[in-house]
Every structure is written in structure tokens, then in C-alpha cells.
Amino acid sequence: MLSDVFRRKGEPIIQSLMDTDFYKFTMGQLICSKHPDVRVRFGFTNRMADLVQLGRIIPEGRLREELDHVRTLRFTRSELHYLRGTNEYQERMFREPYLEHLGALQMPEYDLEYLPDGNIRLEFDGKWSEDSYWEIPALEILNELRSEALLASMTHFERDARYAEGVRRLMEKVRSLRDYLGLTFIEFGSRRRWSRVWQRYVLNVLMNELPDQLIGTSNAVLAMEFGLLPSGTSAHELPMVYAALAAEATDFDDEAVRQSQQQMLDDWWELYGWGLSIALPDTYGSDAFFRAGGTFGEERLRTWKGSRPDSGDVIEYGEKRITEYRAIGVDPRAKMFLPSDGLEVPKMIALWQRFGLRIKTSFGWGTNASNDLGIKAISMVIKAIMANGRHTVKLSDNLAKAMGPPEEIHRYRRAFGYDSDFREECTY
Amino acid sequence: MLSDVFRRKGEPIIQSLMDTDFYKFTMGQLICSKHPDVRVRFGFTNRMADLVQLGRIIPEGRLREELDHVRTLRFTRSELHYLRGTNEYQERMFREPYLEHLGALQMPEYDLEYLPDGNIRLEFDGKWSEDSYWEIPALEILNELRSEALLASMTHFERDARYAEGVRRLMEKVRSLRDYLGLTFIEFGSRRRWSRVWQRYVLNVLMNELPDQLIGTSNAVLAMEFGLLPSGTSAHELPMVYAALAAEATDFDDEAVRQSQQQMLDDWWELYGWGLSIALPDTYGSDAFFRAGGTFGEERLRTWKGSRPDSGDVIEYGEKRITEYRAIGVDPRAKMFLPSDGLEVPKMIALWQRFGLRIKTSFGWGTNASNDLGIKAISMVIKAIMANGRHTVKLSDNLAKAMGPPEEIHRYRRAFGYDSDFREECTY
Numbered sequence: 118m119l120s121d122v123f124r125r126k127g128e129p130i131i132q133s134l135m136d137t138d139f140y141k142f143t144m145g146q147l148i149c150s151k152h153p154d155v156r157v158r159f160g161f162t163n164r165m166a167d168l169v170q171l172g173r174i175i176p177e178g179r180l181r182e183e184l185d186h187v188r189t190l191r192f193t194r195s196e197l198h199y200l201r202g203t204n205e206y207q208e209r210m211f212r213e214p215y216l217e218h219l220g221a222l223q224m225p226e227y228d229l230e231y232l233p234d235g236n237i238r239l240e241f242d243g244k245w246s247e248d249s250y251w252e253i254p255a256l257e258i259l260n261e262l263r264s265e266a267l268l269a270s271m272t273h274f275e276r277d278a279r280y281a282e283g284v285r286r287l288m289e290k291v292r293s294l295r296d297y298l299g300l301t302f303i304e305f306g307s308r309r310r311w312s313r314v315w316q317r318y319v320l321n322v323l324m325n326e327l328p329d330q331l332i333g334t335s336n337a338v339l340a341m342e343f344g345l346l347p348s349g350t351s352a353h354e355l356p357m358v359y360a361a362l363a364a365e366a367t368d369f370d371d372e373a374v375r376q377s378q379q380q381m382l383d384d385w386w387e388l389y390g391w392g393l394s395i396a397l398p399d400t401y402g403s404d405a406f407f408r409a410g411g412t413f414g415e416e417r418l419r420t421w422k423g424s425r426p427d428s429g430d431v432i433e434y435g436e437k438r439i440t441e442y443r444a445i446g447v448d449p450r451a452k453m454f455l456p457s458d459g460l461e462v463p464k465m466i467a468l469w470q471r472f473g474l475r476i477k478t479s480f481g482w483g484t485n486a487s488n489d490l491g492i493k494a495i496s497m498v499i500k501a502i503m504a505n506g507r508h509t510v511k512l513s514d515n516l517a518k519a520m521g522p523p524e525e526i527h528r529y530r531r532a533f534g535y536d537s538d539f540r541e542e543c544t545y
Numbered sequence: 546m547l548s549d550v551f552r553r554k555g556e557p558i559i560q561s562l563m564d565t566d567f568y569k570f571t572m573g574q575l576i577c578s579k580h581p582d583v584r585v586r587f588g589f590t591n592r593m594a595d596l597v598q599l600g601r602i603i604p605e606g607r608l609r610e611e612l613d614h615v616r617t618l619r620f621t622r623s624e625l626h627y628l629r630g631t632n633e634y635q636e637r638m639f640r641e642p643y644l645e646h647l648g649a650l651q652m653p654e655y656d657l658e659y660l661p662d663g664n665i666r667l668e669f670d671g672k673w674s675e676d677s678y679w680e681i682p683a684l685e686i687l688n689e690l691r692s693e694a695l696l697a698s699m700t701h702f703e704r705d706a707r708y709a710e711g712v713r714r715l716m717e718k719v720r721s722l723r724d725y726l727g728l729t730f731i732e733f734g735s736r737r738r739w740s741r742v743w744q745r746y747v748l749n750v751l752m753n754e755l756p757d758q759l760i761g762t763s764n765a766v767l768a769m770e771f772g773l774l775p776s777g778t779s780a781h782e783l784p785m786v787y788a789a790l791a792a793e794a795t796d797f798d799d800e801a802v803r804q805s806q807q808q809m810l811d812d813w814w815e816l817y818g819w820g821l822s823i824a825l826p827d828t829y830g831s832d833a834f835f836r837a838g839g840t841f842g843e844e845r846l847r848t849w850k851g852s853r854p855d856s857g858d859v860i861e862y863g864e865k866r867i868t869e870y871r872a873i874g875v876d877p878r879a880k881m882f883l884p885s886d887g888l889e890v891p892k893m894i895a896l897w898q899r900f901g902l903r904i905k906t907s908f909g910w911g912t913n914a915s916n917d918l919g920i921k922a923i924s925m926v927i928k929a930i931m932a933n934g935r936h937t938v939k940l941s942d943n944l945a946k947a948m949g950p951p952e953e954i955h956r957y958r959r960a961f962g963y964d965s966d967f968r969e970e971c972t973y
Contacts, residue, residue, distance in 0.1 A: 193772035195627060202629030209637070344621035 120268075120276035123314050129186040130261045130313055134222070135196050135338035137253035138307055140349030142200060142337065143393055146215040147355070149246045151384055157245035157358055158503040159252060161259070162520070163236065164496040164543050170235030171495075175262040177231050183258045187251075188224045199341050206392030224250060245358065245504070252354075252499045256308040259497060260488065264311050267492060283311070283490035287319060290462045290486075291326045300469045302480040303348045304334040305457055306487025309494050316487045320345075323486070332479065350393045350425070353511050354501040355381055356400040360529070361504035371532040378412040394421040395453060399428045399514045405533040407441060415445055423453025423477065429514025429539060431456045435472050442476075449476040457481030459543070496543045516540045548696075548704035551742050557614040558689045558741060562650070563624050563766035565681035566735055568777030570628060570765065571821055574643040575783070577674045579812055585673035585786055586931040587680060589687070590948070591664065592924040592971050598663030599923075603690045605659050611686045615679075616652045627769050634820030652678060673786065673932070680782075680927045684736040687925060688916065692739050695920060711739070711918035715747060718890045718914075719754045728897045730908040731776045732762040733885060734915025737922050744915045748773075751914070760907065778821045778853070781939050782929040783809055784828040788957070789932035799960040806840040822849035823881060827856045827942045833961040835869060843873055851881025851905065857942025857967055859884045863900050870904075877904040885909025887971070924971040944968045 148155070163171055197220055200211045225247045230238040239255065241248040268276055294300060304323060310316035320339055323331045333346030340347035356378055363370075363377035378401070386394060396413060398406035403426065406412045413421075418441060426434040435454055442449040454476040456468055465480050472478045488494040500520060501509050510521030510529045517540045519526060529535070576583070591599055625648055628639045653675045658666040667683065669676040696704055722728060732751060738744035748767055751759045761774030768775035784806055791798075791805035806829070814822060824841060826834035831854065834840045841849075846869060854862040863882055870877040882904040884896055893908050900906045916922040928948060929937050938949030938957045945968045947954060957963065 194774070195769050195772045198627045198630030198632075198769070199623060200626075200630065201632060202626030204626075204629060204641075208641075213632075213636075341623050341626070344623045346622070 120273070120280045123280055123312065123318065125261075125312065125314055130183050130258050131187045131190065131254045132313075133196065133338045134187075134190045134192050134219075134224075134250070134254075135199075135341060136257065136307070136313070137250065137337060138305075138335045138349050139337045139340065139347040140335065140352055141250055141253060142211065142219075143349065143389065144351050144355055145219075145246070145249060146211060147384060147388055148249060149215050149218045150388070152358075152362075153244070153246055155245045155358065155362065156243065156505055157248060157354075157501050158240055158242040159248055159499050160241075160502040161237065161239035161255065161499050162497065164498065166236050169495055171259065171263065171497075172231045172237045173235045174266045175237070175259070176266075177229075179262055179265070180237075180258065181229065183262065184227050184229070184255065187254050187258075188226075190224070192219045192222065196338075196341070200337075203347065205346055207389055210389065210392070218246065222247065222250065224254075227251065227255070239499075240502075241499075242503075245501075249354065249501075253308055255499055256497060257310060257313065260309055260495070261312045263495065279490050279492075283315065286489050286491065287322060291322065293462050293466065294327055294330060297466055297469055298329070299473060300465065300480075301330050301332045302465065302482045303332055303346075303455075304336070304339075304486055305349075305481040305483035306485075307336045309484040309497070310487035311490055311494075315490075317342075319487055335481070350395045351385065351397055353397065353400050353427075353513075355385075356397070357501050357509040357511055358504040360401070361501075361507045361509040364525075364528075365505055365507035369528050369532075371528075374529070374532045375412065378406075379414075382412070382417060391420070391422060394423075395455060396421055396424040397427060398424050399426065399512075401510075401512050401529055401533040402535040402537065403429065403434060403437075403514050404537070405535055407437070408534075418442065418445060419447055423455060425455040425457055425481065427458045427513070428518050429458075429541075431458065431468065432471065434514070435468070435476065435478075439472075439476055450474075451477065453477045453479065455479050455481055457483065459484070461485045514539065515543075517543055548701070548708045551708055551740065551746065553689075553740065553742055558611050558686050559615045559618065559682045560741075561624065561766045562615075562618050562620050562647075562652070562678070562682075563627075563769060564685065564735070564741070565678065565765060566733075566763045566777050567765045567768065567775040568763065568780055569678055569681060570639065570647075571777065571817065572779050572783055573647075573674070573677060574639060575812060575816055576677060577643050577646050578816070580786075580790075581672070581674055583673045583786065583790065584671065584931075584933055585676060585782075585929050586668055586670040587676055587927050588669075588930040589665065589667035589683065589927050590925065592926065594664050597923055599687065599691065599925075600659045600665045601663045602694045603665070603687070604694075605657075607690055607693070608665075608686065609657065611690065612655050612657070612683065615682050615686075616654075618652070620647045620650065624766075624769070628765075631775065633774055635817055638817065638820070646674065650675065650678070652682075655679065655683070667927075668930075669927075670931075673929075677782065677929075681736055683927055684925060685738065685741065688737055688923070689740045691923065707918050707920075711743070714917050714919065715750060719750065721890050721894065722755055722758060725894055725897055726757065727901060728893065728908075729758050729760045730893065730910045731760055731774075732764070732767075732914055733777075733909040733911035734913075735764045737912040737925070738915035739918055739922075743918075745770075747915055763909070778823045779813065779825055781825065781828050781855075781941075783813075784825070785929050785937040785939055786932040788829070789929075789935045789937040792953075792956075793933055793935035797956050797960075799956075802957070802960045803840065806834075807842075810840070810845060819848070819850060822851075823883060824849055824852040825855060826852050827854065827940075829938075829940050829957055829961040830963040830965065831857065831862060831865075831942050832965070833963055835865070836962075846870065846873060847875055851883060853883040853885055853909065855886045855941070856946050857886075857969075859886065859896065860899065862942070863896070863904065863906075867900075867904055878902075879905065881905045881907065883907050883909055885911065887912070889913045942967060943971075945971055 225243040228240045241251045333348035335349045359377040359381040363373045367373040439449045484494050510525050653671040656668045669679045761776035763777045787805040787809040791801045795801040867877045912922050938953050940947050
């Protein structure tokens with residue numbers, strides 16, 4: 118049957134510790150070198166818990182089996198060769214102490230509870246330098262076990278029809294994108310993929326059908342397998358943990374919390390320089406980040422490669438950046454603009470048409486690439502929720518994505534002068 | 546059917562430019578950095594041409610098809626990552642200029658002729674820094690096309706029986722080797738393997754069955770796939786070309802030719818230091834190499850890691866080295882002794898029993914590992930035969946392996962004081 122092509126054949130979902138996003142390694146090295154003893158708790162959130170109770174869908178035994186399997190994995194010699202040999206952003210980007218850290222890594226324990234309301238509590242509490250690596254494989258497992266449950270309730274022919282629909286949709290996207298030759302994108306879909314096998318299939322199709330438009334993938338093991346550019350820089354966990362550590366150390370001194378964000382950018386630049394200097398500005402509001410005297414500052418606006426908006430109104434964001442660059446005499450066409458929030462093909466095309474010739478535009482294309490068989494994907498995340506015992510906070514440019522206890526959110530809004538109330542449903 | 550497991554399914558024999566011996570890269574970097582403009586002609590020799598005329602067995606069209614396919618291959622991004630990340634012998638062993646050279650490499654043209662006597666003339670004439678890479682893939686193709694021809698003449702059941710015999714023999718070897726826990730070896734069988742799929746199968750069995758005894762493989766793509774240590778240092782082409790260049794430049798000045806061998810060792814040490822300092826001493830006779838005032842000299846005897854005998858009487862060789870090390874106050878147990886000439890399991894065991902506790906002994910196990918289905922393998926080689934227009938010469942410790950025109954062989958014997966007449970049939 119058609120669907121058998123995509124069937125996992127009794128193998129575990131996660132087969133390599135490289136089956137994760139490349140940014141876990143770029144961040145991981147910073148964490149390992151600058152914050153080896155910080156303790157961070159990561160927690161799972163299903164943003165659609167009202168609609169879908171995963172605990173009623175995914176059998177606990179299956180989930181434990183897959184998570185346990187990840188704990189048996191180790192980085193192989195060849196995977197460490199691959200990382201050591203990564204030089205697209207900077208010569209010898211991953212240094213020996215970090216590679217030794219990875220070589221010795223066993224994924225730490227997880228804390229899983231099936232709650233009476235049908236939801237799942239899944240947390241990872243330990244050294245930041247170790248439990249950070251759970252984010253992506255745990256999401257990959259949760260998503261694939263959901264797909265597994267959906268498929269189990271179908272007849273053989275319904276499964277075929279489902280995959281046929283996925284192929285049809287992919288073909289439509291390929292056809293649309295092909296008309297916009299300069300439109301390039303990076304495949305960002307690991308965390309919410311339908312399944313490992315499906316993501317691999319999609320990526321392979323994109324490679325072959327849009328060879329000049331697909332410029333890389335965030336998935337390290339697929340980049341390795343297909344010889345694609347491994348892509349990614351950093352995530353919200355960095356600014357969130359930096360801020361929480363400053364808050365904890367100073368009993369929330371506003372200036373210290375703001376200062377922590379500059380420190381994070383300095384640490385990043387110290388480690389990677391220009392090569393990975395793509396800012397992720399929305400953690401405490403992109404306006405606060407970019408405003409004069411704000412976190413980023415004019416000097417970084419000049420020197421950094423660009424930025425990646427990940428929430429809020431991306432058109433407004435793009436227009437603001439172009440205006441700011443011009444205001445300081447920088448040609449925006451030399452700067453990167455990498456939207457990556459809930460993108461679908463028509464939106465990418467619209468953004469490309471608007472911004473393509475005005476700023477160096479490229480896209481991080483995620484869930485809509487890797488999980489579109491016509492069944493709505495679930496918006497789920499695993500985020501740093503505590504750092505050295507203090508709650509972390511994320512505001513983002515969309516308050517529907519905000520995280521943290523209300524009183525702490527209030528403090529962060531004050532510290533960063535965040536006065537927007539923009540709120541929009543998370544589609545992915 | 547059983548044999549279908551081992552059947553190549555319409556794919557080309559060579560699927561990656563990494564499907565070659567690791568030593569092509571260690572030598573390749575030396576060639577690329579020190580001798581970028583030297584021209585070398587490589588030529589194929591079937592040492593059993595009296596018994597087996599390959600031109601009568603292998604269809605010319607098939608051979609051309611497979612050789613042509615190799616010319617379509619390029620090093621992939623991931624393969625270059627892997628090489629860049631190789632650090633088992635030395636940090637950052639392969640440097641950027643060399644990796645760029647590989648990144649741009651297309652295999653040069655070949656010169657193939659089917660001769661009236663049923664033999665094949667296959668030569669590669671061009672820049673040493675390019676045609677050197679033909680050695681292993683061309684041998685792999687010739688061997689596999691011979692296997693293909695043999696299989697084509699069998700019934701389905703005969704093929705099953707043939708592979709069953711291969712498995713049975715492998716199992717016997719594994720059982721024998723398992724009794725000698727300290728006996729370690731490197732899989733060296735690429736060049737004369739039965740087939741790509743069979744070598745991969747054998748290596749996988751050895752990995753799983755003898756995990757503490759298999760310490761690596763010479764095959765770069767299999768080392769990469771299985772996370773094994775990529776192993777190898779250098780081959781006769783280095784001393785042969787160095788000597789020929791000196792002979793050409795000085796109209797064969799004995800001292801200059803001898804001196805070229807020291808230069809080669811110095812260049813090697815300059816590039817790789819101790820990490821790859823395993824001498825291959827038999828090109829112009831191991832006795833001349835090791836004698837007082839000879840090529841190697843007492844200083845290198847002290848500093849280099851060890852040596853790899855590749856012809857002649859290996860027991861005599863081992864005893865001589867032990868005596869020499871002791872004579873200068875060096876404990877032979879700190880020095881490597883890596884026999885690699887036509888080894889079979891009983892011979893490895895006998896050598897291990899004799900030398901295992903006296904000198905750091907390990908084995909390069911080749912054809913008998915990768916091509917033993919009960920059909921005799923053919924002793925074939927591809928060697929450098931001309932360098933900048935001058936014939937190269939190899940004497941080796943077994944004159945049955947000597948190469949070059951008689952008058953030139955005579956000069957080399959004189960220059961190196963080679964007075965042995967030892968001659969023994971090449972079994973592999």
C-alpha cells in the first residue's frame with residue numbers, strides 16, 4: 118500500500134542525537150562554556166490543551182518507551198566529525214571542550230505525569246548544559262505519537278488517502294514556490310513534523326524540486342544525510358534564562374535584567390562573531406529590543422547580519438527595520454530578514470513580493486512544510502520555565518505566546534517598557 | 546533468495562568519492578601541498594594475467610559505464626565536514642586548502658584499452674594530485690565486475706550457496722579470532738573486495754561480533770557510516786614518486802635518490818607529526834631502510850610510532866625490529882608493528898602469539914576479510930608507473946612484487962644496496 122512507504126518499521130522514532138535542530142548546538146556551546154552549572158527546568162506546553170488532550174491520545178507506555186530510547190543514544194564518532202567539520206559560519210565553530218561534552222552526553226532523566234484532566238506534564242529539570250537537548254526530540258516524539266494514534270484509527274485505505282493528500286499539498290506548494298525564483302527558505306520543521314520519515318521525504322522532494330530555493334535545513338541529522346547546509350542560530354531560551362538569572366541575582370533590578378540581554382548578545386558575538394549574528398528580538402518585545410537606547414543598539418544594528426522575527430505583525434516588523442537601517446545610513450539590502458513564525462506558502466510569497474528587493478529576505482519554513490497532511494498540527498512547545506529556581510518569562514510580540522507567572526510578566530513589561538497588547542491565536 | 550540480500554540493485558558500484566582508502570587523503574594532502582604540479586601515470590596490473598584474462602570476463606561497456614559514473618561524483622558537503630572533523634591523529638589534520646582542492650575535484654579521464662591477448666590496459670595520466678584518487682575506486686570496480694561476471698554464470702541456487710559459503714567462512718574466522726582477546730586488527734579490504742555490499746556486510750559483522758578487536762577500517766565511507774576509526778597512513782606511491790623525481794632531476798644520482806626518501810619522511814613528519822608516523826619501509830628493501838646510515842636512521846627509529854611490513858618474511862622482519870629497538874635502548878612494546886601483507890586468520894594468530902607481548906602488534910586484514918566466498922581473489926594493483934616522464938620502481942621485500950623496467954630496477958638495487966633475491970608468489 119502507498120502508506121507503507123511512510124511507515125516506521127518497528128524502529129524507535131529518534132535514532133540519533135543529531136535528530137535535533139542545529140541551534141541546540143550553537144546555543145549548547147555557549148551554555149557549556151559560559152553557564153556550565155546553571156540549572157534549568159524545561160517544560161512542555163500544549164497551546165491547544167482545550168481542544169486536544171494529548172494524554173487521552175498518546176498511550177503512556179509508548180511515550181515512555183520512546184523517551185527511554187533517547188536516553189540510550191550517544192553521539193557517534195562520525196557525528197562528532199561532522200560537527201567538528203562545520204565551517205559554514207566560522208572556522209572551527211565547535212571547539213574541543215564542547216565536542217568532548219557532547220561525546221560524554223547522556224540525555225538526563227525526564228519527569229512525566231499523565232494528569233487527571235487528560236493533559237500531560239512533561240518536564241526536564243537538571244543542568245542546562247544537558248537538559249536543553251531534550252527540547253526537539255521530545256517534541257518530535259510527541260508529534261509522531263499523535264500521528265501514530267491518528268493512523269491507528271484509520272483503515273489501510275484511509276491512510277493511503279491521507280498520505281496522498283500530503284503529497285498533493287506538497288506538490289501544490291512546490292509549484293507555487295517555483296514561480297518565485299529568488300525566494301529562498303530553510304526547512305525548519307523538525308519540532309512539529311508529522312513523522313521522521315515524512316519530514317525526510319518532504320526535505321528530499323524540496324531538495325530535488327527546488328534546488329536553488331532550499332538553502333538548508335535546521336535538522337542536523339538530515340543536513341548530514343543530504344549534504345545540506347545545517348541552519349539555525351538561537352532560540353528564546355537564551356534571553357529567557359539570562360534574564361531570569363539576572364532577576365534572581367538582583368531581586369529583579371530592572372537595569373540588571375535589561376543589561377542581561379546585552380550580555381547575552383556580547384557572549385554570542387564573542388563566540389561566533391558575524392557568522393551567526395542573526396538576532397532573535399521578540400523575547401521581551403521587538404520594539405524594546407530595537408528602540409534607541411534599547412537592547413540591540415545602533416552599533417549592533419550596523420554590525421550584525423540581521424534578525425529573525427518570530428511573532429507579531431511581520432510586515433510592520435519588516436517596515437520598521439528597513440526604516441531604522443536607512444536612518445543610520447545602512448543599506449537594508451545588506452541585512453538579513455528571516456521570518457519564521459507560522460509561515461505558509463501564500464504568506465511567504467506575499468512577504469517576498471513586498472520585501473524581496475528591499476532587504477535580504479529568506480524564510481524559516483516549519484510546520485506547514487513538515488506536517489501538512491490535511492490534519493491540523495498541534496501548537497506545542499518545550500520551553501525553559503525555571504532557571505536556578507526562578508521563573509523565566511517570555512513576552513514575545515504576541516501576548517498569546519507569553520509565558521511565565523502574571524506578577525513576573527508584569528515586572529518584565531515594566532523593565533522593558535513593553536506597552537503593546539497585540540494578541541493573535543497561535544496557528545502552529 | 547538468500548543471495549538477493551547481497552545483490553546490488555541497479556545502482557552504480559561507486560556511490561561516493563569517499564568509497565576509497567583513508568590513506569589517499571593523508572597522502573593526497575601531502576601531494577596537494579608539496580607537489581601540486583607533478584604529473585604521475587598510474588597503471589593497472591593483474592599479477593595473475595597468466596591465469597585470468599580480465600578482458601575476457603569483464604564486458605568493456607560495463608567497465609566504461611562504472612568508470613564514467615565515478616567521474617560524475619563530487620565530494621559532498623557532509624563528506625568534507627567529516628574529513629575536516631577528523632582529529633584522531635592530529636587536531637585539524639586536513640586543512641582548508643586541501644579540502645577546497647577536494648571540493649573542486651572531478652576525477653580525471655582514464656585511458657582504457659582491451660588488448661588482443663585478453664588483458665586490459667587501464668591507465669590514468671595527469672596531475673598526481675588528481676589521478677591518485679583513481680587507485681581504489683578503479684580496483685573496486687574491476688573486482689566487483691569480476692564478481693558480477695562470476696555470479697551471472699550461476700543459477701539462483703548456486704549464488705545462494707556461494708554467499709552461504711562466504712558467511713560460513715566469516716563465522717569461522719570470527720570464532721577463531723574471538724579466542725585471542727588482545728588481537729586487534731583494521732579492516733583493509735576495500736581494494737579487493739568481492740563487492741561493495743559484501744564488504745559492508747562483513748565489516749558490520751566484525752563490528753558487532755568482535756567489537757574490542759576491530760579497531761577501524763581503511764574505507765573512509767564505511768568508517769563514516771559506521772562511526773569507526775578511519776585508518777591508514779601511506780602507500781608505496783609516495784616513496785616511488787619521490788625517488789623517480791630525484792632520479793629524473795639528477796640523471797640518477799644514487800645519493801640524490803637515497804636522499805629523496807629522507808625528504809619524503811621529513812615532509813610527512815612536517816605535515817602529520819607523530820600521529821601518522823607509521824613507516825612503510827619495503828619500497829626499496831626494508832633492510833636498506835632500517836640499516837645503520839640507511840633511510841630511516843636512529844632518530845626516527847626512536848621518534849616514529851612504528852612500521853608496517855607489506856612484503857617478505859614478516860617473522861624475520863619483526864625479530865629484526867625488536868632487536869634494533871632494544872639495541873638503542875627503546876622498549877619495543879611502545880612501538881607499533883602492523884603486518885598487512887596477505888594475512889589470513891591462522892597467520893594473524895601465529896604472529897600474535899609470537900609478537901603480541903613483545904611489540905605493539907596489530908594487523909591490516911584485507912582481501913581475506915572482504916573477498917572470501919571460496920573463489921580465489923585476483924592479485925591486482927594500480928600503481929604509479931611514471932612520474933614527470935620517468936619510470937618509477939618498486940623493489941619490495943619480495944621480488945615477485947617488484948615493478949619497473951629491468952635497467953631501472955638494477956640502478957635502484959645498486960643505490961639502496963639491495964642484495965636479497967627473496968621471491969614468493971603473491972597470494973593477494
